Amino acid sequence: xxxxxxxxxxxxxxxxxxxxxxxxxxxxxxxxxxxxxxxxxxxxxxxxxxxxxxxxxxxxxxxxxxxxxxxxxxxxxxxxxxxxxxxxxxxxxxxxxxxxxxxxxxxxxxxxxxxxxxxxxxxxxxxxxxxxxxxxxxxxxxxxxxxxxxxxxxxxxxxxxxxxxxxxxxxxxxxxxxxxxxxxxxxxxxxxxxxxxxxxxxxxxxxxxxxxxxxxxxxxxxxxxxxxxxxxxxxxxxxxxxxxxxxxxxxxxxxxxxxxxxxxxxxxxxxxxxxxxxxxxxxxxxxxxxxxxxxxxxxxxxxxxxxxxxxxxxxxxxx
Amino acid sequence: xxxxxxxxxxxxxxxxxxxxxxxxxxxxxxxxxxxxxxxxxxxxxxxxxxxxxxxxxxxxxxxxxxxxxxxxxxxxxxxxxxxxxxxxxxxxxxxxxxxxxxxxxxxxxxxxxxxxxxxxxxxxxxxxxxxxxxxxxxxxxxxxxxxxxxxxxxxxxxxxxxxxxxxxxxxxxxxxxxxxxxxxxxxxxxxxxxxxxxxxxxxxxxxxxxxxxxxxxxxxxxxxxxxxxxxxxxxxxxxxxxxxxxxxxxxxxxxxxxxxxxxxxxxxxxxxxx
Numbered sequence: 001x002x003x004x005x006x007x008x009x010x011x012x013x014x015x016x017x018x019x020x021x022x023x024x025x026x027x028x029x030x031x032x033x034x035x036x037x038x039x040x041x042x043x044x045x046x047x048x049x050x051x052x053x054x055x056x057x058x059x060x061x062x063x064x065x066x067x068x069x070x071x072x073x074x075x076x077x078x079x080x081x082x083x084x085x086x087x088x089x090x091x092x093x094x095x096x097x098x099x100x101x102x103x104x105x106x107x108x109x110x111x112x113x114x115x116x117x118x119x120x121x122x123x124x125x126x127x128x129x130x131x132x133x134x135x136x137x138x139x140x141x142x143x144x145x146x147x148x149x150x151x152x153x154x155x156x157x158x159x160x161x162x163x164x165x166x167x168x169x170x171x172x173x174x175x176x177x178x179x180x181x182x183x184x185x186x187x188x189x190x191x192x193x194x195x196x197x198x199x200x201x202x203x204x205x206x207x208x209x210x211x212x213x214x215x216x217x218x219x220x221x222x223x224x225x226x227x228x229x230x231x232x233x234x235x236x237x238x239x240x241x242x243x244x245x246x247x248x249x250x251x252x253x254x255x256x257x258x259x260x261x262x263x264x265x266x267x268x269x270x271x272x273x274x275x276x277x278x279x280x281x282x283x284x285x286x287x288x289x290x291x292x293x294x295x296x297x298x299x300x301x302x303x304x305x306x307x308x309x310x311x312x313x314x315x316x317x318x319x
Numbered sequence: 320x321x322x323x324x325x326x327x328x329x330x331x332x333x334x335x336x337x338x339x340x341x342x343x344x345x346x347x348x349x350x351x352x353x354x355x356x357x358x359x360x361x362x363x364x365x366x367x368x369x370x371x372x373x374x375x376x377x378x379x380x381x382x383x384x385x386x387x388x389x390x391x392x393x394x395x396x397x398x399x400x401x402x403x404x405x406x407x408x409x410x411x412x413x414x415x416x417x418x419x420x421x422x423x424x425x426x427x428x429x430x431x432x433x434x435x436x437x438x439x440x441x442x443x444x445x446x447x448x449x450x451x452x453x454x455x456x457x458x459x460x461x462x463x464x465x466x467x468x469x470x471x472x473x474x475x476x477x478x479x480x481x482x483x484x485x486x487x488x489x490x491x492x493x494x495x496x497x498x499x500x501x502x503x504x505x506x507x508x509x510x511x512x513x514x515x516x517x518x519x520x521x522x523x524x525x526x527x528x529x530x531x532x533x534x535x536x537x538x539x540x541x542x543x544x545x546x547x548x549x550x551x552x553x554x555x556x557x558x559x560x561x562x563x564x565x566x567x568x569x570x571x572x573x574x575x576x577x578x579x580x581x582x583x584x585x586x587x588x589x590x591x592x593x
Binding site for chain 1: 527528530531551554555
């Protein structure tokens with residue numbers, strides 16, 4: 001990690017100009033100690049968070065949820081219902097905070113925008129030929145512009161994993177830069193799809209590449225491949241955003257997505273954020289959970305804390 | 320050659336088809352053995368396991384459920400001596416096996432006896448069919464340890480419910496040994512979950528749990544606790560089986576009330592004629 005802190009700020013902004021410079025920089029990043037990262041993640045997962053701390057963690061986690069539906073079977077009615085749930089996750093309890101954002105496909109953005117307008121809940125849309133990212137650049141950019149025009153204020157793009165794995169870093173970099181430009185004022189989340197990157201070293205490189213190219217958030221996964229967010233992968237990404245801020249002064253957010261289903265899992269992530277990058281990132285502006293079923297578990301745990309009685313899924317909406 | 324040291328058994332809980340220790344790590348000394356002392360969280364975990372098993376068990380055919388329950392009786396018969404060695408009277412063990420077989424036979428007969436066609440004044444078939452209520456929490460009586468336990472578990476699961484049962488706190492070894500029988504009888508994991516320990520610790524949690532559909536208070540001897548449990552159960556309208564009277568004869572014909580209390584009746588109207 002020391003290699004990054006020694007880089008001068010001016011060097012980093014120049015990197016994107018040449019394939020060689022980019023490759024030299026990315027391959028010069030220190031390798032990830034796989035055993036160490038996994039052990040550290042497992043160790044942080046053993047912390048016990050109870051009573052008032054747990055109540056605070058649950059409310060924070062609810063505010064960090066990107067309530068997501070990315071199905072071929074999504075309908076305007078379904079996404080409107082989901083948006084209503086985002087505004088008032090627990091209708092029985094007005095003290096329950098709203099979620100961070102709703103995340104849908106571009107064609108569903110207008111329907112969600114109607115519901116969320118003026119509420120403070122962000123509207124995220126996946127774009128750039130999600131989930132594979134295998135489409136010509138013009139089509140990906142048109143996808144992004146359409147989503148932004150329809151009212152999305154956050155765009156979740158996928159990187160071109162084929163190009164990344166083949167070592168064509170400039171191509172990936174240029175695509176992110178172009179997408180960022182197409183986003184205008186919308187926030188750009190860059191999905192690395194870590195399940196397809198094979199090694200932690202690649203995750204670290206992809207994280208840096210996405211941040212150098214201007215991503216506002218780095219996100220683990222699409223949720224469409226078998227291996228989604230894991231604690232060690234998120235740890236590597238958190239280290240990357242920490243080092244990136246130390247090197248450039250710019251703060252980038254992190255979003256683990258996919259496979260986070262229980263309150264226990266969510267709290268493990270929050271512990272890891274606090275211990276790795278500190279309280280600066282413990283806010284919905286800098287850390288999000290991409291999830292759908294997680295919210296109901298958070299609500300059930302919240303109900304347990306307020307009523308003292310274990311809640312059941314029959315009393316929460318199906319979505 | 321040195322004398323052989325016998326291997327002593329650790330008596331653990333039975334949750335989701337597995338034998339975990341109590342999440343709390345506690346145990347208590349009873350019947351000259353260390354037995355897990357279940358906590359609230361163990362009760363919660365057991366409900367999660369029971370809920371997960373409902374779909375498969377309730378969805379299995381009545382014939383299939385019956386076959387599995389007969390298989391349990393076969394395994395019980397094979398372990399007869401083991402139960403007797405725990406200090407249970409031989410006639411109680413025999414009665415427990417017979418009771419199990421008796422309930423197993425009900426699996427494909429219950430809906431015929433308790434459901435059927437209803438006469439209606441119109442051109443419709445009107446049919447009522449009993450369906451399992453879902454997750455049942457049950458408190459086994461203190462005595463008889465095995466016959467009483469079988470008499471609360473079998474009527475709950477024969478119709479497709481899954482059950483979380485709090486075993487007799489004073490004689491839990493029969494329950495843990497029964498768990499070993501169930502684990503080797505093709506019974507899907509989670510259909511029966513057994514908690515050992517203090518009733519006052521686990522049962523109120525089960526009675527208040529919103530994801531439990533019915534509670535069987537048979538083994539609750541303390542009238543005050545029973546009343547408190549019924550009040551807790553009212554929150555989500557659980558079906559309730561009241562505590563058994565102290566002089567209840569467990570060897571007598573049990574009747575079908577224990578089964579029918581844990582059912583929901585579904586009635587369908589279907590047009591006929593045309």
